[in-house]
Amino acid sequence: MKIVIAPDSFKDSLSAQGVAEAIALGLAQVWPQATLVKCPMADGGEGTVESILDACEGELRRTRVRGPLGAAVEAAWGWLPHNHTAIIEMAEASGLQLVPPGQRDACISSTFGTGELIRAALDAGAQRVILAIGGSATNDGGAGAMQALGVKLLDAQGQSLVPGGLALAQLARLDLSELDPRLAQVRFDIAADVNNPLCGPHGASAIFGPQKGASPAQVQQLDQALGHFAELCAQALGKDVRDEPGSGAAGGLGFAAKAFLGARFQAGVEVVAELVGLADAVKGADLVITGEGRFDAQTLRGKTPFGVARIAKQHGVPVIVIAGTLGEGYQALYENGIDAAFAVTSGPMTLEQACAEAPRLLRERATDIARVWRMATPA
Numbered sequence: 001m002k003i004v005i006a007p008d009s010f011k012d013s014l015s016a017q018g019v020a021e022a023i024a025l026g027l028a029q030v031w032p033q034a035t036l037v038k039c040p041m042a043d044g045g046e047g048t049v050e051s052i053l054d055a056c057e058g059e060l061r062r063t064r065v066r067g068p069l070g071a072a073v074e075a076a077w078g079w080l081p082h083n084h085t086a087i088i089e090m091a092e093a094s095g096l097q098l099v100p101p102g103q104r105d106a107c108i109s110s111t112f113g114t115g116e117l118i119r120a121a122l123d124a125g126a127q128r129v130i131l132a133i134g135g136s137a138t139n140d141g142g143a144g145a146m147q148a149l150g151v152k153l154l155d156a157q158g159q160s161l162v163p164g165g166l167a168l169a170q171l172a173r174l175d176l177s178e179l180d181p182r183l184a185q186v187r188f189d190i191a192a193d194v195n196n197p198l199c200g201p202h203g204a205s206a207i208f209g210p211q212k213g214a215s216p217a218q219v220q221q222l223d224q225a226l227g228h229f230a231e232l233c234a235q236a237l238g239k240d241v242r243d244e245p246g247s248g249a250a251g252g253l254g255f256a257a258k259a260f261l262g263a264r265f266q267a268g269v270e271v272v273a274e275l276v277g278l279a280d281a282v283k284g285a286d287l288v289i290t291g292e293g294r295f296d297a298q299t300l301r302g303k304t305p306f307g308v309a310r311i312a313k314q315h316g317v318p319v320i321v322i323a324g325t326l327g328e329g330y331q332a333l334y335e336n337g338i339d340a341a342f343a344v345t346s347g348p349m350t351l352e353q354a355c356a357e358a359p360r361l362l363r364e365r366a367t368d369i370a371r372v373w374r375m376a377t378p379a
Helices: 016-028 048-056 090-094 112-123 143-148 166-170 181-185 204-208 216-237 249-261 268-276 278-282 297-301 304-314 330-335 351-356 358-376
Strands: 002-005 035-038 059-066 072-080 085-089 128-132 152-154 173-175 187-192 264-267 287-295 319-326 340-343
Touching (some): 002 016, 002 278, 016 048, 016 287, 016 358, 048 059, 048 085, 059 112, 072 090, 085 090, 090 112, 090 128, 090 249, 112 128, 112 143, 112 181, 143 152, 143 249, 166 216, 173 216, 187 249, 187 268, 204 216, 204 249, 249 264, 264 268, 268 278, 268 304, 278 304, 287 297, 287 304, 287 358, 297 330, 304 319, 304 330, 319 358, 340 358
Parallel strands (some): 085 128, 128 187, 287 319, 319 340
Antiparallel strands (some): 059 072
């Protein structure tokens, strides 16, 4: 019996590695002789660096950078020395979790610190940089990150713009003469779980601006400012990527990564799956178990269970989900590679209780699943 355990983290509770270990303990109670292959996963958001490093035995590094509102933060990033690959979670430098709810301001928050992390990766000798761009506090089109890498954004008086997306409305010209030349020698991959364009009703400002502190009026102003930025970038770079899928990810960091760095957009779960070797692990497996904190119709947008199921189905392996909760519309996943789904809780329980008791709940649910599977499987 070979079982691949490939969950995402359970937010505010367990890392993906912790979830995988708890599930493995539960399965082992029924199948002590089974081969249990743990592949902690992520989809480009929180936990991506941790999952990759757990699977690939990489190094965790820390760099002091400028946070989304300018205060210094210590940001962690991953390094895989065997293939000179850096894994950067932009949320570590420019994430929403770094800003208290009452201080969130999409108009002035900046991705400058993410650019500083890219520069640290270049200093380490990176040949490939994976940008996991979920969880941003920013709406600056990636302008701050590009400034950290040498791009000058100047107003009509030749002065550098202040940080933030709203200031882009004052942009008169770009000066690329000091853009770090090492960038041209590096492969950039964007790992994300959204495919929004930069502007418009489905763009970065309209869809994600409000959760970052933007009022309805500011959403319109930010959208116009990003459109202006995109227009001047197209003139300076000779290409326009504002309408490409993923350009609106992370408040438009996806746009800048594509436009200035030539980055390729991939679903975050696909990038992680490649690095942890999920496809090879699934070959010859009898079962795959995946999971996430909340499993619902949104999972279809490229979150971990959906991505894991796609790979498993290529090899004809059934997939079971264990989730913190089963949300509205989760049944839609049954038509997309998921064979069954279970919530960890067995009765009324507060979120705080469920988070605190997650290891036990995961073990118990995994044991229950194994017992049913054993009963249904011919000896």
